[in-house]
Amino acid sequence: xxxxxxxxxxxxxxxxxxxxxxxxxxxxxxxxxxxxxxxxxxxxxxxxxxxxxxxxxxxxxxxxxxxxxxx
Amino acid sequence: xxxxxxxxxxxxxxxxxxxxxxxxxxxxxxxxxxxxxxxxxxxxxxxxxxxxxxxxxxxxxxxxxxxxxxxxxxxxxxxxxxxxxxxxxxxxxxxxxxxxxxxxxxxxxxxxxxxxxxxxxxxxxxxxxxxxxxxxxxxxxxxxxxxxxxxxxxxxxxxxxxxxxxxxxxxxxxxxxxxxxxxxxxxxxxxxxxxxxxxxxxxxxxxxxxxxxxxxxxxxxxxxxxxxxxxxxxxxxxxxxxxxxxxxxxxxxxxxxxxxxxxxxxxxxxxxxxxxxxxxxxxxxxxxxxxxxxxxxxxxxxxxxxxxxxxxxxxxxxxxxxxxxxxxxxxxxxxxxxxxxxxxxxxxxxxxxxxxxxxxxxxxxxxxxxxxxxxxxxxxxxxxxxxxxxxxxxxxxxxxxxxxxxxxxxxxxxxxxxxxxxxxxxxxxxxxxxxxxxxxxxxxxxxxxxxxxxxxx
Numbered sequence: 253x254x255x256x257x258x259x260x261x262x263x264x265x266x267x268x269x270x271x272x273x274x275x276x277x278x279x280x281x282x283x284x285x286x287x288x289x290x291x292x293x294x295x296x297x298x299x300x301x302x303x304x305x306x307x308x309x310x311x312x313x314x315x316x317x318x319x320x321x322x323x
Numbered sequence: 324x325x326x327x328x329x330x331x332x333x334x335x336x337x338x339x340x341x342x343x344x345x346x347x348x349x350x351x352x353x354x355x356x357x358x359x360x361x362x363x364x365x366x367x368x369x370x371x372x373x374x375x376x377x378x379x380x381x382x383x384x385x386x387x388x389x390x391x392x393x394x395x396x397x398x399x400x401x402x403x404x405x406x407x408x409x410x411x412x413x414x415x416x417x418x419x420x421x422x423x424x425x426x427x428x429x430x431x432x433x434x435x436x437x438x439x440x441x442x443x444x445x446x447x448x449x450x451x452x453x454x455x456x457x458x459x460x461x462x463x464x465x466x467x468x469x470x471x472x473x474x475x476x477x478x479x480x481x482x483x484x485x486x487x488x489x490x491x492x493x494x495x496x497x498x499x500x501x502x503x504x505x506x507x508x509x510x511x512x513x514x515x516x517x518x519x520x521x522x523x524x525x526x527x528x529x530x531x532x533x534x535x536x537x538x539x540x541x542x543x544x545x546x547x548x549x550x551x552x553x554x555x556x557x558x559x560x561x562x563x564x565x566x567x568x569x570x571x572x573x574x575x576x577x578x579x580x581x582x583x584x585x586x587x588x589x590x591x592x593x594x595x596x597x598x599x600x601x602x603x604x605x606x607x608x609x610x611x612x613x614x615x616x617x618x619x620x621x622x623x624x625x626x627x628x629x630x631x632x633x634x635x636x637x638x639x640x641x642x643x644x645x646x647x648x649x650x651x652x653x654x655x656x657x658x659x660x661x662x663x664x665x666x667x668x669x670x671x672x673x674x675x676x677x678x679x680x681x682x683x684x685x686x687x688x689x690x691x692x693x694x695x696x697x698x699x700x701x702x703x704x705x706x707x708x709x710x711x712x713x714x715x716x717x718x719x720x721x722x723x724x725x726x727x728x729x730x731x732x733x734x735x736x737x738x739x740x741x742x743x744x745x746x747x748x749x750x751x752x753x754x755x756x757x758x759x760x761x762x763x764x765x766x767x768x769x770x771x772x773x774x775x776x777x778x779x780x
Contacts, residue, residue, distance in 0.1 A: 262573060284639065
């Protein structure tokens, strides 16, 4: 039994379509993919929020002034 | 070429490989830029020259014996003798290895493999910057580029290779064949070479040595992505008839095939290349907490992890495989660095080696039972075969020779540059010659300005 649905390539290609593993689970794969994508945004939003909060406290006025001068 | 259809197919194939080779050249441009960007100013030119000279050295040795190994070694030494018949046409004195209008493919196919050889050597080059002698690195470049990687290609990337036949080894776009071996080789060398001065604090805590030029580094990795895309195409045979591959497929539909002559398409691998790149970038951004260089490298690691099965994966599988691989690789890199005090200057062992291993093992599970080749009687893809394959690629053909050759070089005192030179920088002598020449010219110009002698017009 093969995950791609073929045990041999001795086939007529005119009759071959999809060859990826776990055919029939495309809906589930899309769900997993979308979860990965949405989770990425969530993690990134939270991380960036925490980072900006920390960064707010870091700036020394003189150093910021010199940065502004630098353009 | 008898008949116009054959002529058209041959000329198309010739042109196809020629285009992929030109794209793959970008990988080497990218590696040069990345290495120079990652090194410090005082080692700039040395780093660049170290990587540039890989090109001629690996090219000539690949012409003399590397290409012959690929054709002679598929079953040697464990499952048969040398294949002298196939190899004869690829000896450096064969008429096929020259301008020859009855063979339009050998040159471009040879070049496609040669560019892989440069890549294998260049991966090692990145790990050892700022402390290895050029002469030592160039011996390693020849050994991995024209000997060890091409043995692994004969065993695991040739349609009749014993690993494909008996292990069901499947590595269509070279997770193991290029990347695991080069990562393993780099690990062997850096274990002997030792870290750059200052890399570790007295208590063993690793320090980050930031790149001197982030722009160059970024453009470098984007060029590597571009070349890698060309590399994917170079791993395919573009058009072939069932009759042309010995009737291994039935019916009369022509197809592109992967390196094992199993059917695939540029469409399939384009989906999967881009989705694995994306999965790698996204996962690396998260796991590295937004570190720019690890994010870029993570894109590369994502592709490498998915490469073993990227002819057969669904694009979402490719994306998730790329993402999972990057998380493992990132964690493993820092664990090894802390635990064993190893300095891998550009993360080459992780991005290429660990990704390659993870990619091979995952493919064994995801493609379990799939035919590794269209030849009858070959083992099908399976987790055990892929894991043994990973050990052979990373450990036996990569780590072991890298470690042993580096040990011999260290014993002979020709591996590492002297501490004094490392401190002043490898470009010190050239820099001083430049400064002296500059000072002399400025003095001459000033003398001319103040009414001194001027050259005759």
